[in-house]
Amino acid sequence: MTSKFFQLLRFSIDESQPAPEGITAADWPILFRMAKEQNLQGVIFHGINRLPKECLPEKEMTMRWFALSRQIAKLNTKVNVNAAKVSETFRRKGLRTCLLKGQGNALLYPDPHMRTPGDIDIWAEGGYKKVMKTVGYMAPGCKRCYHHTDFPDYGGTTVELHYRPQFMNNLISNARLQDYFSKNAGKQFANIVQLPDGAGSIAVPTAAFNRIYQMAHISNHFFHEGIGLKQLLDYYYVLRQGFTASEQEADTRTLKRCGLYKMATAVMYVMQKVFCLDDKYLIVKADERLGRFLLNEIMLSGNFGFYDKRIDKYRGSQLKKNIQRLVRDARFMLIFPGESLWEPVFRLYHFFWRMAARY
Structure with a gap:
């Protein structure tokens, strides 16, 4: 069903993509649920409007x-x-x-x-x-x-x-x-x-700023609660604005300098796998291993982690939320060790920052 959803999503955002095949009446409630979990209901309906009559729900x-x-x-x-x-x-x-x-x-x-x-x-x-x-x-x-x-x-x-x-x-x-x-x-x-x-x-x-800022946004939410395809689709459209070779080199340096390069390689895999983004729009080379891990997390957790059943037992108190973050850090440690290992340190730093903050 995930494959059918990706086909429908690609058709909805790119008129050059073929109409999805093999979608049955029984599939549509599931596709509707998946669109809701990824907060892409309006995007998918944009594609439904273009489907042949015989393919409509x-x-x-x-x-x-x-x-x-x-x-x-x-x-x-x-x-x-x-x-x-x-x-x-x-x-x-x-x-x-x-x-x-x-x-x-x-x-x-x-x-x-x-x-x-x-x-x-x-x-x-x-x-x-x-x-x-x-x-x-x-x-x-x-x-x-x-x-x-x-x-x-x-x-x-x-x-x-x-x-x-x-x-x-x-x-x-x-x-x-x-x-x-x-x-x-x-x-x-x-x-x-x-x-x-x-x-x-x-x-x-600007497009140049968004290529860095929105990558940081994706990374931050990935580590803290979860990220969905809506945010990845936003980044798809940011990349579709294009860039020069010199801008690509500058972006790569900035991503490496700011600790975002590994996440960027994973995101590029999603750009290719889900959205079929042309290679000329990729700012760095895709990493399949990291990308598969990211995509699996996206599909399991949904928009900002709202549909992640793995963390249901941690919902409620602030203490449970803190425990959930530690568990999340441990799960990501071998894949993205940098941000995972620093997360408890940043929380301590943030505590003292709030104590010192005025106004």
């Missing part, structure tokens, strides 16, 4: 999927408006911002309304102290961590305010990653785009 299933796709489209419209307004709110406070992932990624899709939207992740310029000194009074009591603070919902959409785009567990790699972010920040806050349907304008990362 039964009417009831089609209508159910259609209704869901309309909900996703409406939610995209709402989040676009809210994202533009949040950006304007911070601009009036003297902070330039950049929208991370989310609605910026949606602009790369064939239809920007087919991607299931999530939170508004917005990066504000200036670092932790400046950002929280400027707008910290707007979020009293909100939970803060090393790279972002929760923020009051805006128009019914959850907001995360970032003072750092992402981080690594390895403190050496993390310092290098933060240096990369700092040196390239200016271009991101100046890269203004128009959101669909006249929702407004907002800054989004």
